Amino acid sequence: MNKLELIQALKDTQNLTKTEAIKCVDIFFGEMAKALEKGDRVEIRGLCSFHIKTYDSYTGRNPRSGEKVVVKPKKLPFFKVGTELKKRVDR
Template sequence: MNKLELIQALKDSQNLTRIEATKCVDIFFGEMTKALEKGDRVEIRGLCSFHVKKYDSYAGRNPRSGETVVVKPKKLPFFKAGTELKQRVDK
């Protein structure tokens, strides 16, 4: 499912206009993004959680040239599936 399919499903199930459904989806993902940008954890009970993992700088290798390069420290979003979601998928 992609974002457009999610908007369509919300529109159909809640009798919303396409614009209203789009706003709802945009607000939902926008607020999640803001929370992760601040370093907060986002948890949707029974479904999943998101948090930001911090990675330190390390020496990596360019696969083409074999040259050693320094990879800068970074922060990346991390997804973890909830127990209920795991059980439903594994049926």
């Protein structure tokens, strides 16, 4: 399912206009992104959670040339599946 399919499902099940459905989806994902930008944890009970993982700087290797390069420290979002979703998928 992609964003457009999610918008269509919301529109059909909740009798919303397409504009209203787009606004709902944009608000939902926008607020999630804002929370993660601030470093907050986002949890949707039974489905999943997101948090920010911090990675330290390290020395890596360029796979093409083989030369050593310094990889800067970074922060990346980390997804963790919820128990209820695990059970639903693994039937």
